[in-house]
Amino acid sequence: MEPLGAAFGVLAVGFALLIGVLGAFLLRRYHLARALGTVDASIRLPPSGWRVGVCRYTDRHLEWLSLLSLSPIPRFRFLRSSLSVAGWRTATDAERTRVPPGAIIVQLTHDGESFDLAMQYDVYAGLSSWIEAGPVIGIGTWR
Structure with missing residues (x-):
């Protein structure tokens, strides 16, 4: 694998993890806001x-x-x-x-x-x- 391809893969995985964590925060906030009480x-x-x-x-x-x-x-x-x-x-x-x-x-x-x-x-x-x-x-x- 080329060094440029490996760096791109690491960046893509890091970006996907960041989007996943941000999505989890937003989903949790949505559920807390919609819950009664x-x-x-x-x-x-x-x-x-x-x-x-x-x-x-x-x-x-x-x-x-x-x-x-x-x-x-x-x-x-x-x-x-x-x-x-x-x-x-x-x-x-x-x-x-x-x-x-x-x-x-x-x-x-x-x-x-x-x-x-x-x-x-x-x-x-x-x-x-x-x-x-x-x-x-x-x-x-x-x-």
């Missing part, structure tokens, strides 16, 4: 910075999946009965470059640990309703 939300767990991702509601958990991953397994999972909303605020000037435009910062606690989610206000309304609509601890079958 998923919303765009960035997360910040102190002391780290903001991470872009998607939150997914289940009957018992709030799950956060990273957009920069191909894994179907949530990176963070919060038990619904242990979540509480501490409040919300507008993004600071420094945060506006790291969160989606028009997003608010929702302050949540889970088992005494606080973290922030950046989301649109209408998504926040749904999240707070979902948290508050859960059965009272001691009543129900899933807590």
Whole structure:
């Protein structure tokens, strides 16, 4: 095989792999966007910075999946009965470059640990309703 042909083959394989990975990211994003109970939300767990991702509601958990991953397994999972909303605020000037435009910062606690989610206000309304609509601890079958 000629050196030029071998170099072309290596470049073709590399390009095909790049297209395949890009296609897998787009397919995963499409499926996450179409699934029920998923919303765009960035997360910040102190002391780290903001991470872009998607939150997914289940009957018992709030799950956060990273957009920069191909894994179907949530990176963070919060038990619904242990979540509480501490409040919300507008993004600071420094945060506006790291969160989606028009997003608010929702302050949540889970088992005494606080973290922030950046989301649109209408998504926040749904999240707070979902948290508050859960059965009272001691009543129900899933807590």
